[in-house]
Amino acid sequence: MKVEIINHSHHQLPEYATLLSAGMDLRANLDEPVVLKPLERRLIPTGLFIALPAGYEAQVRPRSGLAIKKGVTVLNSPGTIDADYRGEICVILINLSQNDFIVNDGERIAQMVIARHEKVEWSNVACLGDTERGSGGFGHSGM
Numbered sequence: 001m002k003v004e005i006i007n008h009s010h011h012q013l014p015e016y017a018t019l020l021s022a023g024m025d026l027r028a029n030l031d032e033p034v035v036l037k038p039l040e041r042r043l044i045p046t047g048l049f050i051a052l053p054a055g056y057e058a059q060v061r062p063r064s065g066l067a068i069k070k071g072v073t074v075l076n077s078p079g080t081i082d083a084d085y086r087g088e089i090c091v092i093l094i095n096l097s098q099n100d101f102i103v104n105d106g107e108r109i110a111q112m113v114i115a116r117h118e119k120v121e122w123s124n125v126a127c128l129g130d131t132e133r134g135s136g137g138f139g140h141s142g143m
Helices: 064-070
Strands: 004-007 024-027 034-036 041-045 048-051 056-061 072-074 079-081 090-095 101-103 108-116
Touching: 034 041, 034 090, 064 072, 090 108
Parallel strands: none
Antiparallel strands: 004 048, 024 108, 034 101, 041 090, 056 079, 056 108, 072 090
């Protein structure tokens, strides 16, 4: 699918790392490094602006390597970019480690997955159909 994009950064466009990758890396677009203190959260710009077609969203997700190696993740994961949003894509990073983390210009900070979604039309009913699970909540299976 084709998606319109404006790149105000000086970095390459997001791309898939492998043929079967679901997500594309997003890079920090910074004039100077940003220091994330332990438990600090910051909005990190990418310099990217997109126009998704109706029925699609972009999901901003953590990079697993950054999470396991540095304890840095995307706070509102996954973050959703709606098809009608035209502002800059920014990433809310949080440092969950005990050490400062320096975000450098061009660093891969998150990944973006483009996904189709459906619109819901609610149908009010008096009761819902039965299932084996029923109203069992978190941990209901005992496993």
